Amino acid sequence: MAQAANLNMVEDDSAAAEVAELVARSRAAQAQIEDYTQEQVDKLITAMVWAVAKPGVAEKIAQFTVDETQLGNYDGKYLKIFRKTRATLYDIIDDKSVGIIEEDPVRNIVKIAKPVGVIGALAPTTNPEATPVIKAISAVKGRNSIIVAPHPRAKLTNKMIVDLMREAIVKMGAPADLVISIDTPSLEKTNELMKQCDRILATGGGAMVTAAYSSGTPALGVGAGNAVVTVDETADLDDAAEKIRISKTLDLAASCSSDNSVILVDAIHDEMLAKLQAKGGYILDNDAKAKLQAAIWVDGHINAKVVAQTPKFIADYAGFDVPEGTQFFIVPESGFGPDHPFSGEKMTVTMALYRAKDIDDAIRLTNGIQAYQGQGHSCGIYSNSDANIMKLANATKTSRVMVNQPQAASNSGNLWNGMRQTFSLGCGSWGGNSTNNNITWRDLINETWVSKPLAQPKVLPADDVLFASVIDELK
Incomplete structure (x- = not known):
């Protein structure tokens, strides 16, 4: 010793x-x-x-x-x-x-x-x-x-x-x-x-x-990433499917900004899921899901052997088959938290798929998922409804909301948006950081x-002006 x-x-x-x-x-x-x-x-x-x-x-x-x-x-x-x-x-x-x-x-x-x-x-x-x-x-x-x-x-x-x-x-x-x-x-x-x-x-x-x-x-x-992306009933579904594919597969999901969970609202769920499948998404059954879970997490930690690897490598390692052309895994999920590890960051080409009744339900899911992991980092939405976009932005504890953009390629800045270019994403107090900045x-x-003196010094207003909004109520 x-x-x-x-x-x-x-x-x-x-x-x-x-x-x-x-x-x-x-x-x-x-x-x-x-x-x-x-x-x-x-x-x-x-x-x-x-x-x-x-x-x-x-x-x-x-x-x-x-x-x-x-x-x-x-x-x-x-x-x-x-x-x-x-x-x-x-x-x-x-x-x-x-x-x-x-x-x-x-x-x-x-x-x-x-x-x-x-x-x-x-x-x-x-x-x-x-x-x-x-x-x-x-x-x-x-x-x-x-x-x-x-x-x-x-x-x-x-x-x-x-x-x-x-x-x-x-x-x-x-x-x-x-x-x-x-x-x-x-x-x-x-x-x-x-x-x-x-x-x-x-x-x-x-x-x-x-x-x-x-x-x-x-x-x-910087805080932990665990991007959650919502697709609502007003979205351009073809555009959303292609951009989700781009984000989920970029550098084989090495980025913490990769789409870890995707929430589809009821109105477009089946149609959008079919489009994700057409883009190379493979839906895992319960048996394959269990095998993938055992491959990704070992003793509660992400297994370095499967991080940022190809779908075929991961499937072979986990012990299940995937069809040729598979670009990413789709894992149906409904819960979040430690008992639902797929709701957390996966650092693999694995996407947890959630179904929501509407935008309010999608917000509930986003907040629940990110309260487990990734709070303060980023989320996204595919939508043509400003009302839905701003509702999600106002109701989530996040530093970035990427709208109609591939998350992994966008939240750290890209030529198609105004975000500052970086690879260091502050997550605010939600993620234990001192800044929300890129x-x-x-x-x-x-x-x-x-500091130089003002040309005209400021003058305090009279009390009946400064405290006008509360003075009567506090009598």
Whole structure:
């Protein structure tokens, strides 16, 4: 016991020393760009994206990521590294992040952007290709440096991407250490990074996010995903079926934004279910459902062996047959909570299917499902009724409601909507987070507020005006 404790102490000391050296390098690099102009900053982040997303390189990264992680598929990885990184750059490139970034003439206040310093970033194994890029350009956009701690299963992918960005940074005349990778990651090093950096940007499992919040360093964490999508009686069913297929199968459901549950209202239930089947959805009977449940969850935890795998692989592993052309599983469900595990996040091409009487019943189901898992993250609706859309938005505890859009490809921003581009989705107090934001560079800066006297000072109104709405009732 004593030997083991001593060994742990040695490992912790070694990790602390290694991370301290990385942080010192990172801090020195950040100091060199602290006074960069907006033009210099924007050229840097443009070069960083081009280095990893240009034709020929993006394809190599996509294939390398699949080969190393054995998660998802080439098409999904390629979309993220080639398209998502471009879209994120395009989304932020014209933002003013240096000097005065906001003026409020009514309150006579101006806001000045200032860097935080060293950002410590956690990158998950499910999105290891674009996450380091998006976090890095968000950090540098605010004139910060960044150290990326990858999941061990994606460490080589992370190193490849970070090295490409470092080469581009040097060619732009800036220090390579603006972006540093922890090349041999460990839990001890990740914990040390969170203690020693200036702000944590945590994307990953719940344990890591909790550790980030407990580190003593200001942290931006994300909540658990478990997207619930409703299709009402006014929806374009063909459009909804295709977009649900896109979302459910994107990168083999590696994203926490994949449609985990779909609710069909009575009026269109049978017709819509047939359209989902036509898109490659396979309805599981009770026997296959039981086998799939045993395959996905082991001792109450999601089985890593089936995460982001093909339907055939999962079916073979679970011990049931699926017809050729199956793209995702449809599991009929009615309840939610621990006794109904399919109501939770599945990280596989598995969709729980619910039937609702109407929009009010769909809201009840959405809230019940997300009270179990995923509250605060996101939900969606396919509808042409503004009344139904706003009813669901007002009645659910969610940070994002995606309307007539493929959830997994939309809630983190896409070219067809106005959401800020990111892979870090704050879930508010519902998900245990400090923000509901799609987290971007604006969350990675400090702001100095400069307040000047108003041209005309405000004057308090008389009591009979200020308290007019209650004064008679309180007599």
